[in-house]
Amino acid sequence: MTCNPLEDTDLHGNHGLTRRGQAAIKLKSSPSLGVICVFAVKVYLSIHREDAKSAKKNVFSKAMDLRLGSTDFLIREDPYHPCDSVSHGGLHVNQFGTVFTKRMAIVIRHSVACVLLWVLFPGISLAGLPADVKALLDQARACEKAQDYAGAERSYRQALMLAPDDPEVLKRLGILQQTELKFPESVEVFRRVLSISAQYPEVNFFLGASYLGLNQFQKATESFQAELSTPNPHPRCSYYYAIALVSLGRPDDAIAQFNQSLIRNPKDADALYQLGRLHMNASLETIQRLTELDPDSFQLHALIGEVYANNKRYEDSLKEYRAALAKRPDAAGIHYALGAAYRNLKQIDEAEKEFLLALREDPNDLRVNLYLGEFAVGRGNFAGALQYLRVASAAQPGAARPHFLLGKCYHALKDLEKAKTELLAAATADPNDAQPHYLLAQIYRAQGDTKSSARELKEFQKLSLAEKEKIYERAKTTPQ
Numbered sequence: 287m288t289c290n291p292l293e294d295t296d297l298h299g300n301h302g303l304t305r306r307g308q309a310a311i312k313l314k315s316s317p318s319l320g321v322i323c324v325f326a327v328k329v330y331l332s333i334h335r336e337d338a339k340s341a342k343k344n345v346f347s348k349a350m351d352l353r354l355g356s357t358d359f360l361i362r363e364d365p366y367h368p369c370d371s372v373s374h375g376g377l378h379v380n381q382f383g384t385v386f387t388k389r390m391a392i393v394i395r396h397s398v399a400c401v402l403l404w405v406l407f408p409g410i411s412l413a414g415l416p417a418d419v420k421a422l423l424d425q426a427r428a429c430e431k432a433q434d435y436a437g438a439e440r441s442y443r444q445a446l447m448l449a450p451d452d453p454e455v456l457k458r459l460g461i462l463q464q465t466e467l468k469f470p471e472s473v474e475v476f477r478r479v480l481s482i483s484a485q486y487p488e489v490n491f492f493l494g495a496s497y498l499g500l501n502q503f504q505k506a507t508e509s510f511q512a513e514l515s516t517p518n519p520h521p522r523c524s525y526y527y528a529i530a531l532v533s534l535g536r537p538d539d540a541i542a543q544f545n546q547s548l549i550r551n552p553k554d555a556d557a558l559y560q561l562g563r564l565h566m567n568a569s570l571e572t573i574q575r576l577t578e579l580d581p582d583s584f585q586l587h588a589l590i591g592e593v594y595a596n597n598k599r600y601e602d603s604l605k606e607y608r609a610a611l612a613k614r615p616d617a618a619g620i621h622y623a624l625g626a627a628y629r630n631l632k633q634i635d636e637a638e639k640e641f642l643l644a645l646r647e648d649p650n651d652l653r654v655n656l657y658l659g660e661f662a663v664g665r666g667n668f669a670g671a672l673q674y675l676r677v678a679s680a681a682q683p684g685a686a687r688p689h690f691l692l693g694k695c696y697h698a699l700k701d702l703e704k705a706k707t708e709l710l711a712a713a714t715a716d717p718n719d720a721q722p723h724y725l726l727a728q729i730y731r732a733q734g735d736t737k738s739s740a741r742e743l744k745e746f747q748k749l750s751l752a753e754k755e756k757i758y759e760r761a762k763t764t765p766q
Contacts (some may be wrong), residue, residue, distance in 0.1 A: 290695070301419070305620065307332075311671070327411070335388070338660040344469045346753065350545045357560040362665035368541050372441065372522045373644065380438075380471075387657065391697070415448070415449060415452065416448060418448060419448050419449050419455065422441045422442070422444050422445040422448070423441070423442075423445060423458065425441045426438040426439075426441035426442050426445070426458065426462075429441060430462065434463065435462060435466050438462055439462055442455060442458060442459040442462065443459070446448075446459070451482055452538055453482050453483050453486045456475050456476075456478055456479045456482075456490055457476070457479050457486065457488075457492070459475050459751040460472045460475035460476045460489075460492060461492060463475060464492060464496055464499070467499070469496045469497075469499040469500045470500070472492070473493065473496045473497065473500070473503065476489050476492055476493040476496065477493065477554060480493070484512075485515075485516045485517075487514075487518065488519075488520045489511070490510070490512040490513035490516065491509070491510065491513040491522075491523050491526070492520075492522035493509040493583065494506045494508075494509030494513065494523075494527070494530070495526060497509060497530075498529065498533075500528065501533075503530045503533040504534065505528045506526075506527075506530040506533075507531060508544075510519075510523055510524075510526060510527035510530060511527070514527070515730065518700045521550060521551070524543045524544070524547040524550065525543070525544065525547040525554070525560075527543045528540040528541075528543035528544045528547065528560065529560070531543060532560075532564070537564050537568070540560075541561060541564055544557045544560055544561045544564075545557075545561070555753060558637055561687050572589075573586070573590070576589065582609075582614065584610050584613035584614040584617065587606045587607070587610035587613065588606070588607065588610040588617070588620065588623075590606045591603045591605075591606030591607040591610060591623060594606060595623065595626070595627055595630075598630070600627045600628075600630045601631070603623075603627050603654075604624065604627050604628070607620055607623050607624050607627065611624070618648075619644075619647075621640045621643040621644040621647065622640070622641070622643070622644040622647075622654060624640040625638075625639075625640030625644060625654070625657065626653075626657075629657060634661055634664070637657070637661070638658065639662050641654050641657050641658050641661075642658070645658070649677070650677060650680050651681075652677075652681040652682050652685075655674040655675070655677040655678040655681070656674070656678040656687060656688055656691075658671075658674040659671045659674035659675035659678060659688070659691055660691065662674065663691055663694060663695060666698075666725070668698040668699055669695075670696075671691065671695050672692070672695055675688050675691050675692045675695065676692070677686060679692060684715055685715060686711075686712045686713075686715035686716035686719060686722075687712075688723075689708045689709070689711040689712035689715060690708070690712035690719070690721060690722055692704075692708040693705045693706075693708035693709035693711075693712060693722065693725060694725065695710075696708060697725055697729060702729050702732060702733060703727055705725070706726065709722040709725050709726050710722075710726070711730070713726070718749060718752070718753070719749070720745075720746045720749035720750045720753060721746075723742045723743070723745045723746035723749065724742075724743070724746045726739075726742040727739045727740075727746060730742060
């Protein structure tokens with residue numbers, strides 16, 4: 287086995303890039319990935335402090351100026367002085383592996399720049415190699431571990447003198463050169479491997495990574511495509527293929543590849559991060575286009591109201607929804623949005639008024655009927671709640687909440703059999719909810735079934751304790 291010394295890997299093959307491994311790739315044509323999207327949203331969400339029309343025009347110009355369309359990929363200032371640097375591919379890299387421009391030193395973490403991977407090579411047999419060649423490969427790996435890359439390269443070249451066309455030796459030399467940011471040299475070596483064996487394991491992937499390092503994105507995509515056609519492609523191939531596609535201005539294709547990466551590893555935080563950035567930036571671009579068309583349009587007010595609501599800025603969302611409603615009084619969905627904002631602000635009377643107006647638009651809407659049923663239950667109007675909750679339950683029979691509220695109503699109205707039926711349905715729909723079991727314990731006790739009552743009470747206590755423990759654990763891990 288051999289390793290790329292740019293990344294820390296444990297015996298189980300877990301990867302973590304070292305500082306030296308944070309190589310840089312500038313994206314020349316990547317308007318879809320906005321590194322500053324979060325900044326843009328925060329700025330946009332402060333527009334209520336300014337004049338609405340002028341702010342809506344200015345904020346997105348700020349956001350778009352800070353996207354990856356610019357030549358600098360700004361993450362954070364480098365704490366190290368960029369001394370003793372070397373230039374590569376139009377960027378400068380100092381002895382810390384830090385990339386910097388004339389304006390700012392930068393460090394890129396877990397980004398498209400991280401194309402140099404520490405990899406193990408399972409399944410690559412060295413049994414056919416002469417003993418002296420295998421000894422030189424072991425010597426090269428020892429040098430890599432000691433970060434003696436010049437010594438490692440000497441060992442690989444000595445091995446090539448003994449086995450000049452061995453693809454594994456060439457592959458390891460190419461990865462070493464990639465580690466040292468010698469992308470052109472690594473490209474030549476990888477292409478030589480492929481001339482010997484067109485589908486040699488993972489070489490197309492590493493060739494694509496080197497092309498990324500050279501900003502040759504079209505060639506990178508071709509290499510990644512070739513890798514994906516092999517029997518066992520590199521596990522990160524879809525991810526870096528997506529990065530190359532983004533660089534070519536093909537965000538839709540990139541999204542498909544990020545999703546493929548997530549199929550392989552649903553916990554791939556890097557892929558989720560990149561997907562989030564793509565979708566966020568697409569939203570920002572859409573809002574910018576709406577702003578340019580008409581900064582006081584119904585569509586823009588409605589959309590910004592939703593942005594505020596999603597960020598729990600309910601007072602601000604109300605202002606935007608009211609402005610949207612003033613532009614288009616018969617617009618469907620705005621009364622529901624207003625009601626939801628009022629509900630989150632615990633202004634129940636105002637919320638109920640809006641939900642009743644929303645009910646005229648769609649009498650069978652699950653959410654509207656559920657919320658109106660909740661309000662009626664909260665006021666103790668159990669008989670009045672039934673009409674809403676029955677509609678909500680019929681709209682989504684598998685939802686636990688309508689069944690629970692119906693059970694609560696029937697229990698209050700002394701219809702114990704109907705209450706029991708609804709509460710059992712609620713407990714089945716949500717096995718982790720303790721509330722149905724408490725009411726079931728009361729119903730069984732009222733019916734003289736002490737054994738079932740005790741069972742339900744015990745289940746209630748168990749689930750309540752589990753919920754308290756979850757809340758405690760979340761509190762411990764949530765930043766203050």
